[in-house]
Amino acid sequence: MARIGYARVSTLDQDLDVQLARLRGEGCGVIRSEKVSGASRDGRAELATILEFLRPGDELVVTRLDRLGRDTRDVLNVVHEAEQRGASVTVLDPHVSTRGEMGHVVLTVLGMVAQMERRFIKERQREGIARAKGVGVYTGGQRRLDRERVRALHAAGLGPAAIAAALGCSRMQVYRILQEPR
Known part of the structure; x- marks a missing residue:
C-alpha cells in the first residue's frame, strides 16, 4: 500500500514547492508533479501515469481538490478511475477521503465549487479585458x-x-x- 502524491500548478511561473513539501510531510513515498492547467485532463501526463499505476490499497493524495481538476466531471472521473483500481483518493485541505461513505458526497460538492470558481475566474478575466479595451489599454x-x-x-x-x-x-x-489582406 503506497501513498502517492500529486502536485499541480497551472502555469510555468508558479511554484510547486509548498505542495511538494506538504505531500512529503504526509508520508507520500512517490510524488508526481506538473505545470499544466486543471481545466481539463488534456496534457496531464503525470496524473495519467499515477492513475495507470495505482494498485489495490494505494492512496492518491493531493493538497487541495482543485489540484485534481477544475471540472466536476473530471474530478469525479479521477476518483472513479482510482477506485476501479482499488485505490482511494485523499484531499488534505479540507481533509476528505474516499475511504469513508461521506467522502464521495463531500468530494462531489467540492468539485462543483472548484468548477464554479473557474467560471468566476473566467468571468472576471472577461470583465477585466472589456474594461482595458474600453480605455484603450488592451492590445490583445x-x-x-x-x-x-x-x-x-x-x-x-x-x-x-x-x-x-x-x-x-x-x-x-x-x-x-x-x-x-495586407
Missing part, C-alpha cells in the same frame, strides 16, 4: 508568427507545408496569414 495577445517572414518565404517559392515546417507552426496558420 502577442503574435506568435512573423507575418512578413511567412510572406517572404512564400514569395521565395516555398509552399505552405515547407513554411510551416521551417517556422514550427501548422499549415493552417500559414494559410491564414497568406489569406490576410
Whole structure:
C-alpha cells in the first residue's frame, strides 16, 4: 500500500514547492508533479501515469481538490478511475477521503465549487479585458508568427507545408496569414 502524491500548478511561473513539501510531510513515498492547467485532463501526463499505476490499497493524495481538476466531471472521473483500481483518493485541505461513505458526497460538492470558481475566474478575466479595451489599454495577445517572414518565404517559392515546417507552426496558420489582406 503506497501513498502517492500529486502536485499541480497551472502555469510555468508558479511554484510547486509548498505542495511538494506538504505531500512529503504526509508520508507520500512517490510524488508526481506538473505545470499544466486543471481545466481539463488534456496534457496531464503525470496524473495519467499515477492513475495507470495505482494498485489495490494505494492512496492518491493531493493538497487541495482543485489540484485534481477544475471540472466536476473530471474530478469525479479521477476518483472513479482510482477506485476501479482499488485505490482511494485523499484531499488534505479540507481533509476528505474516499475511504469513508461521506467522502464521495463531500468530494462531489467540492468539485462543483472548484468548477464554479473557474467560471468566476473566467468571468472576471472577461470583465477585466472589456474594461482595458474600453480605455484603450488592451492590445490583445502577442503574435506568435512573423507575418512578413511567412510572406517572404512564400514569395521565395516555398509552399505552405515547407513554411510551416521551417517556422514550427501548422499549415493552417500559414494559410491564414497568406489569406490576410495586407
